[in-house]
Amino acid sequence: MRISVIGLGYLGAVHAASMASLGHEVVGVDVDAARVEALAGGKAPFFEPGFDELLTRVQDTCRLQVTTDVAAVAGARVHFVCVGTPQQVGSLAADLSFVEAAFASVVGQVAPGDVVVGKSTVPVGTAARLAGLVEAAGASLVWNPEFLREGFAVEDTLHPDRIVYGVADGEAGVRAAGVLDEVYAAVLAEQMPRVVTDYPTAELVKVAANSFLATKISFINAMAELCEVAGGDVTRLADAIGHDARIGRRFLNAGLGFGGGCLPKDIRAFMARADELGAPEAVAFLGEVDAINTRRRVRMVELAGQVLGGDVAGRRVVVLGAAFKPDSDDVRDSPALDVAARLGEAGADVVVHDPQAIDNARLKAPELVYESDLEAALSGAEAVLVLTEWRVYKDLDPVRAGSLVGARNVLDGRNALDRESWQAAGWRYRALGRA
Ligand SMILES: NC(=O)C1=CN([C@@H]2O[C@H](COP(=O)(O)OP(=O)(O)OC[C@H]3O[C@@H](n4cnc5c(N)ncnc54)[C@H](O)[C@@H]3O)[C@@H](O)[C@H]2O)C=CC1
Ligand SMILES: O=C(O)[C@H]1O[C@H](OP(=O)(O)OP(=O)(O)OC[C@H]2O[C@@H](n3ccc(=O)[nH]c3=O)[C@H](O)[C@@H]2O)[C@H](O)[C@@H](O)[C@@H]1O
Numbered sequence: 083m084r085i086s087v088i089g090l091g092y093l094g095a096v097h098a099a100s101m102a103s104l105g106h107e108v109v110g111v112d113v114d115a116a117r118v119e120a121l122a123g124g125k126a127p128f129f130e131p132g133f134d135e136l137l138t139r140v141q142d143t144c145r146l147q148v149t150t151d152v153a154a155v156a157g158a159r160v161h162f163v164c165v166g167t168p169q170q171v172g173s174l175a176a177d178l179s180f181v182e183a184a185f186a187s188v189v190g191q192v193a194p195g196d197v198v199v200g201k202s203t204v205p206v207g208t209a210a211r212l213a214g215l216v217e218a219a220g221a222s223l224v225w226n227p228e229f230l231r232e233g234f235a236v237e238d239t240l241h242p243d244r245i246v247y248g249v250a251d252g253e254a255g256v257r258a259a260g261v262l263d264e265v266y267a268a269v270l271a272e273q274m275p276r277v278v279t280d281y282p283t284a285e286l287v288k289v290a291a292n293s294f295l296a297t298k299i300s301f302i303n304a305m306a307e308l309c310e311v312a313g314g315d316v317t318r319l320a321d322a323i324g325h326d327a328r329i330g331r332r333f334l335n336a337g338l339g340f341g342g343g344c345l346p347k348d349i350r351a352f353m354a355r356a357d358e359l360g361a362p363e364a365v366a367f368l369g370e371v372d373a374i375n376t377r378r379r380v381r382m383v384e385l386a387g388q389v390l391g392g393d394v395a396g397r398r399v400v401v402l403g404a405a406f407k408p409d410s411d412d413v414r415d416s417p418a419l420d421v422a423a424r425l426g427e428a429g430a431d432v433v434v435h436d437p438q439a440i441d442n443a444r445l446k447a448p449e450l451v452y453e454s455d456l457e458a459a460l461s462g463a464e465a466v467l468v469l470t471e472w473r474v475y476k477d478l479d480p481v482r483a484g485s486l487v488g489a490r491n492v493l494d495g496r497n498a499l500d501r502e503s504w505q506a507a508g509w510r511y512r513a514l515g516r517a
Contacts, residue, residue: 083107083265086155087162088184090117090148092128092235092343092412093201093228094164099136100239101162102146104268109155110148121148129411129438132236156191160265162199163188164228169347175354176205176347185212194220197261201228203288203348205355209248209281217250222258224249225281227288232342233409244275248284292348293368298333299340300374306336306515307377316515317497336515337496338382338421338469339375341406343414346372378514379417382495383424385512386465389491395429398488400463403470403495404436404443404452411438413446418469421495423447435459437472457486464489471498480507 083106087098090112098110112118120127124141126134140146147154155161165180181202188198198216200209200223209225216223225248230238247262249255259278263270270276277287306316316336324331340346349368356365383394390397406416413419419434426432426449433453436443440452453459456474460466460483468475476498484490484507492504494513504511 084158085160086158089165096235102140152187174350176351189219192221196221206285225284248281296345300371302334302336313517338417339378341415341417405439408472413442460486462488465491469495471496480504
């Protein structure tokens with residue numbers, strides 16, 4: 083089928099290439115000319131495992147065309163809107179201006195019978211509002227939230243845990259769902275759950291899922307705070323409660339907490355929307371989830387001060403990790419970069435290393451010093467802070483690292499290192515949530 087994808091960021095670019103890999107003829111549109119140019123040349127505009135290979139495969143089939151000209155979407159039968167919904171400056175609410183602009187430009191191109199599919203994460207009520215615009219052009223709207231994780235984006239797009247459609251009432255909704263089933267036929271062949279519901283439920287499913295994940299992380303980080311004062315070990319605690327199948331061990335990794343372009347802004351936008359709907363108390367707990375998350379960053383800076391004898395000013399500190407999570411170059415609301423910036427503000431001589439995210443980090447925090455060679459970054463450091471659990475940091479040899487640094491202090495911000503082997507190599511090991 084001929085389809086279009088509007089917005090070629092972490093979500094849209096992977097969606098477009100994945101749909102082309104399923105055999106569809108895809109036209110992708112983005113307002114960012116540099117991004118379009120990179121994709122047109124078969125190059126991923128960001129680091130995502132497996133994405134370069136997918137692009138190369140798709141390029142060979144000539145089924146993916148990219149452009150800045152929205153007129154190119156005319157002739158496609160299904161149009162996926164994948165533009166950003168960042169946090170508004172000075173407010174908790176989502177900035178919907180990109181979604182509104184994208185819908186306005188797409189409806190000018192659609193033909194009667196087309197299906198417009200919203201994939202961006204939006205506040206509940208947005209789809210019902212946009213449906214009128216789409217229907218006025220003779221097309222139908224489906225809200226089809228996306229649940230992919232960065233670092234696993236290709237895998238999650240082609241093999242999701244579930245697919246959710248929010249559709250209009252009646253025949254029109256059934257017909258639109260049927261068209262989307264055709265697009266996803268190869269994905270649905272794996273028989274994962276497919277939930278067809280109304281617009282508000284589909285929108286709420288997305289923010290509820292991200293809120294639950296954020297809550298799970300902050301729950302374990304609250305336990306980490308208690309372990310720190312009571313002398314417990316949060317990693318053992320997480321293992322023990324995680325054995326209960328009702329709780330589960332996943333997303334109970336205590337440490338610096340959550341960041342990225344989604345969980346933080348989604349829980350904030352949910353609070354703002356609940357407030358508008360007159361039900362702020364329903365999700366007031368998310369304020370605490372957010373506060374626990376921020377406290378972990380503050381605690382990390384305190385811990386660095388403690389191991390350095392009370393003051394970080396003038397002390398050489400190496401921050402390992404700038405991305406918000408491993409296997410990504412995304413630094414949006416990155417806990418690691420935030421801690422590095424806080425240490426820099428406190429006067430520390432900070433050097434930041436990351437295997438993939440230095441270019442993005444430099445744009446976001448140009449005041450920090452970056453080093454792309456890991457051994458050079460470690461040289462002379464008086465404290466080593468592991469803040470993003472990249473494999474290369476987990477694989478560090480503590481003996482070799484110990485020969486490079488100025489003092490053997492390691493702070494494990496992600497509970498990712500093997501404590502015993504670091505201690506055996508003469509390191510003073512400190513971690514969040516472990517006394
Ligand atoms: N990044 C992720 O892992 C996931 C993101 N989402 C949601 O998907 C949406 C997009 O997120 P990302 O891809 O991370 O954002 P992003 O910021 O990486 O990409 C958004 C893209 O849309 C483009 N754009 C903006 N206005 C446009 C317009 N009028 N026409 C065409 N292109 C336009 C931008 O230039 C940019 O390339 C957000 O709502 C996000 O919450 C949902 C699930 C996963
Ligand atoms: O809406 C979105 O954009 C996406 O947001 C998250 O995906 P993502 O942000 O890519 O990354 P996660 O793997 O969820 O990690 C988020 C943050 O939580 C942190 N985290 C994760 C798990 C954990 O146990 N502990 C923990 O601190 C990570 O380090 C990272 O900073 C969700 O997992 C996706 O399902 C969702 O589609």
